[in-house]
Amino acid sequence: MAPAVSVTKLAATDWGSLGQKLLDIQVAIGDSKTAYGKVGAERHAIVLLDKSGSMSGSAFEQAKDGCEALLKQLWEAGIESIHFGAYDDKVQEVPLTKGDTYPIGRLNVGGMTDFLACFDYIERLCASACAGKSLLIVWLTDGCHTRGSDSEVHRRMEKFNGFVKETLTSCQIFALGFTPAHDHRLMAGLAAAGTEEGAFIYIASASDMRGALKKVAGQLGSGLAALLHLASGKWQRLTLEPLDSAAGCATFRAMALYNPADPIESLVVQMGDSTAERCVDVTSAETAGAEAASELVVAQICADAVAATQLLSQNQDEVTIEATQARLEELGASLEMERSRALKDAPRRQKQRVHARLVELRATLDSLLAQVVAAKKQGLRSGQAAQISSMAYDLRGSARLARALNKRVLENVDLLDDVQGKVDEVVRTLDVDHFRAEYAELTDVLGRCMLSARDLADAAAEGACFCVMLYVQRPRAAVVVGPHMIQVRSIITSAFATDDAFFEAVQYGGNEQAIHGGFSRDASGNVFVGAAREQVNAILPLCIGGPHGAIALQRMREVLGWVVTLDPLGFTGEQARVVPFLVLAAAAQQLPPGTERGEAVWKMLQETCLAVYYRYTMKDQVVAGVTAYLDDPAARTLDVVPSTAVFLMQAHVAQLAGDLGDLPLEELMKLVAEEEARRVQPGGGDSVNEDSFLLEVFGVTSESILEGAPRAGKPTPNAWDDDTLTPAAKKLVSAATDAFDKWATLTLRLLRLLSPGAGLREVQAPTGELTFRRLFPEGRRAFWLLYQNYLHQKNPVRRQEIAAGRYLSPFTADCEAEIKRAREDVIFREERRLANAGTRMATEMEHRRFAAAFAREPDVTKAGRMLRGTYWGDGRVACVMRALQSHVSPAVEPIAKWRMLTSGQYAGERLFGDARDWKPSRINFRRFWKAHSGVLTREEWEAEFPDRVDRIANWYPANGGELEPVESREAGGGI
Incomplete structure (x- = not known):
């Protein structure tokens, strides 16, 4: 029987006192009371965050953000105390006061687990602070125990289970595992x-980290947040039950209402002489389940569209085109039904977003269908099948993007x-007149908002x-992968705009997709046109001017959410840090140096980044990141530093900010150049054969190896000496240096900003000296870099090479010796391959000689003796099959020999030395029949x-007449 509390509907009073009054409620379940039902029961929490070296990069930032959100929810739920431990090879206790999560943001990774x-x-x-209390434990890790044996850890866990039951009143554990490792x-x-019942939550990607930790807080409702089920309708007396009928809902610190049936606009609770009322607007569990079901339906529709269009790449006849068209029409009808159902079930606030998303998917599906219909009328042109398939994959990508964004919006x-x-x-604390006088000079520089005509003081009031106005491009990866994928095409300095005026322009500017460009990689629309006819489709708040800067820091969250995801609720802390x-x-690359306007905007952007740096406590993260970049090649890869x-x-x-002193710029420049050269250098991809590539680069051929010539002469090519460079090496060097030199003019010169006193003028000075030949004057070092990058361009491959100790820096390694070793190794492997190929060729020739002799032998008895005691490998059987198909004379008894091969016996004697049980393939039997069809009649066959x-x-033939062999339409197969 579910616990129940009777309440009476009365007049409204102060809702704020209700949480404390509910502490006195005790719920009887049978004749007993639960631990949470004890009046004043103290509840504590322990949160453990893995900060070992493997957590580096965006995963750790997401984990810190998620932990901060979790702590806030735990405090709101009335937790007495929270102990936060960040661990690697030891546990670091992070001191926290209620409502303060800043120390978490200053944590850094490092160490073992x-x-x-x-x-x-x-x-x-x-045994001390939490003894005899109710305890919640949240434990997050991405790896395994690395300071001893796993068996020791698992034995300790078994003892731990008994320990908590002996020392605690109750304990609930949520274990979160990140990555498959x-x-x-x-x-x-x-x-x-x-x-108490806990949960094990698997986190597949870093972007799901924050949501998983918030999911923990949501699952605590039965014991901590008092999530209640409003079971009846609009009656005078109501019954409240725990959502999951768990006993832990007896003592309440906060209240959330869930309405599965009729909407109830208010709940009134009588607590002795006090009453309280609060209007509720919540989404029922049925609605949440319907939304999840809708996402699954849409994802399946998109996957089916991809599968339907893939048939076109395999078969482009009219029947396949018609089948694809029919399938896409069915999927369009299914999507329309899903849109109608989702709009009916969605909460009022979400109807517009659900409608826009499904309409966009339907438009893409209709475009896909139009391409297929055109192909049906005009014929499928070359490359059109690939284009249709690409559109289908975009459709599936849109659904995946919508799911990721919806999850973030709900958070x-x-x-x-x-x-x-x-x-x-x-x-409330702003003195407008004093602010206007204090920042009069800044107000003159900014002027008035080009949209609302307000000055700085009026806007702050x-x-x-x-905000500075921008023109950006937003690939889908900016939502799924990270905000570093945003491309800032231009910074507008002719005028400025306020954030509210910009959002009004977005709202009333017309069709949303047309005015901001959406998530297209190449196309970008504009919200409005700047004072000098520039396109504007994004803004960045300027954190300048005291109180105005404080306002901008807050407004930046909703602005960046929109800039990256086109939804203000799509904000993440990573967006502010990037x-x-x-x-x-x-700005360092685009703003004109030496102009008053350009220098002013540059300084305002520097102040804005400083404000963000302090607000999001980035000191420890940045200083540790730069230090690791200089020392550890694994700290330079794309997953750790996504944007140089x-x-x-x-x-x-x-x-x-004074947190980072002078840096070894020459060394840093080489390390940045090495990593960026790998990212921009045309790579070999997954299909490249390392040995073939090296043989071609070193100019070694199979003929020269057979002649014993390649080990003579200089083994080390000189990347800058055209006389000793092979054509393949020339091609490699040319492609890599061109890509690198183009990149250097855009990014590498940003290093100049790290020089003391550097400004726009120094950054934008000519970059002719920042070339590949300048950084790699020694040809053998350049060649070794290009060689490593070409073969290990993929980020996971590079990390594997580093972890295995096979990575060698071209600046510190003996590159000449390494190139010599690589050359000798590949020649040795090629020699072995050629030797094995020679052996296989000799074996094949022996098989052919045996098969020809067997097929030509007219005496069946002698042919059987030839097979006696023979080991039959697939290669030998294939040779004999082909020989029997070639020798078509009935005099050689082909049918009898075929029986020997298929049965393995002749005259009651076993012929084969092994017990193979095989049958010839259809194609071999077909060919054999064609060669000897006249030997037997149809009935005999x-x-x-x-x-x-x-x-x-x-x-x-069907009429039973003369034999008319038809060409086989059967595909080939095994033996």
Whole structure:
């Protein structure tokens, strides 16, 4: 029987006192009371975050963001205390005060993983601060125990289970595993170790980290957040039940209402002499389930569209085109039905977003169908099948993008209210006249908003902020992969705009897809036209001017959410740590040096990035990142440093903040150049054969190896000496140096900003000296770099080479010796290959000689003796089959010899030395029949080969007349 509490509907009073009053509720379940049902029961939490070296990159940033959100929800749920431990080979206790999560943002990765230290940490707290209390444990890791044996950890976990039951009133454990490399057994065991039901959550990608931690908070409703089920309708007396009928809903710190049936606009609770009322607007579990089901349906429709169009690449006849058209029409009808159903079930606030997303998918599907219909009328032109298939994959990508964005939006439902609340606090304390006088010079530089005609003081007084206008391109990867994929095409300096005016232009500017360009890689529309006829489709708030800067920092969250995802609720902390620095890097390359306007915008962008640097506590992250970049090649790969421009601008801002001293620029420049050369150099891809590539580059041929010539002469090519460079090496060097030199003029010169006192003029000075030949004057070093990059261009491959110790820096390694070793190794492997090929060729010739002799032998008895005791490999059988097909004379008894091969016996004697059980393939039997069809009649063939009767019948004319062999339409197969 579910626990119940009777309440009476009365007049409204203060809702804020309800949470404390609910502490007095005790719910009886039978004759017992639950642990959470004890009045004043103390609840504590322990959060463990893995900060080992493998957590580097965006995964750790996402994990920190998720932990901050989790802590806020735990405090709101009334947790007495939270102990936060960040662990690698030891546990670092992070001191926290209620509502303060800033120390988490300053954590850095490094070290190995020691789960035993975590168990020690938890048990120490259980024996002291949390003894006899109710405890929640959230444990996140991405790996396995690396400081001892796994068996030791699992034995410790079994003891831990008994320990918590002895020392705690109740315990609930949520174990989160990130990446497939983590210890699944340990995490699953931990989730089952508590006294209350916990959960093991697998996190597939870094972008899901924050959502997974918020999911933990959501699952705590039964014991911590008091998520209640409003079971009845609009009656005078109501019954409240726990959502999952769990006993842990007895003592409440907060209340969330869930309405599965009729909408109830208010709930009134009588608590002694006090009453309270609060209007609720919630989404039911049925609606949430319907949304999830809708996503699955749409994903399946998109996958079916891809499968339907893939048939066109295999078969382009009229029948296939018609079948594809019919299938796409069915999918269009299914998508329309899903749109109608989703709009009916979606909450009012989400109807517009659901409608826009499904309409976009339907438009793409209609375009796909139009291409197929055109192909049906005009014929499928060359390359059109690939174009149709590409459109189908875009359709599936749109669905995946929508799912990722919807998840993020649901995580940020309170973002706009939070931003507005903090902005209102700033505006309440703002003295407009004093602000106008203090920042009069800045106001003159900025002028008035080109859309609303307000100046800086007027905008701040209304809670708006001035922004620099941008023209950007947004590939889909900016949402799924990260904001570093945003491309800042131009920075507009002719005028400025306020954020609210920009969003009004977005809202009333016309068709949304047309005005902002959407997520297309190449095309970008514009929201409005700038003062000098520039296209504008994005903005960046300027954190300048005291109170105005505080407003801009808050407004930046919703602005960046829109700039990256086209939805203000699509914001993540990573966007704030990346996009302003992307704009700063673009400004360093685009703003005209020596002009008053250009220098002013540059300084404002520097101040903005400084404000972001302090607000998001980036000091430890940036300083540790630069240090690791100089020391560890694994800290330079794409997954750790996705954008070199952002990395350099963050280092520049850290220098402005005084957190980063002078850097070894020459060394840093070489390391940046090496990593970026790998990213821009045309690579060999997955299909490249390393040995073939090296033989071609070294100018070694199979003929020269057979002649014993390649080991003579100089083994080391000189990348700058055309006389000793092979054509393949010339092609490699030319492609790599051209790509590198083009990149150097855009990015590598940003390193100049790290020089003391450098500005726009120094950054934009001629870059002729920053070329590949300048950085790699020694040909053998350049060649070794290009060789490594070509073969190991893929990021996972490079990381594997580093982890295995096979990576060698071209600046420190003895490149001449390494090239000599690589050359000798590939020649040795080719010699072995040729030797094996010679052996195989000799074996093949022996098989052919044997098969010819067997097929020509007229005496069947002698032919049987030839087979006696023979080991039959596939190659030998194939040779004999072909020989029997070639020798068509009845005098050689082909049918009898065929019986020997298929039965393995002759005259009651076993012929084969092994016990192979095989049958000839259809194609071999067909060819054999064609060669000897006149030897037997149709009836004799069918009696001789009863398992082939159907096929034999197809090879004879229906009227039973003379034999008319038809060409086989059967595909070839195995023996």
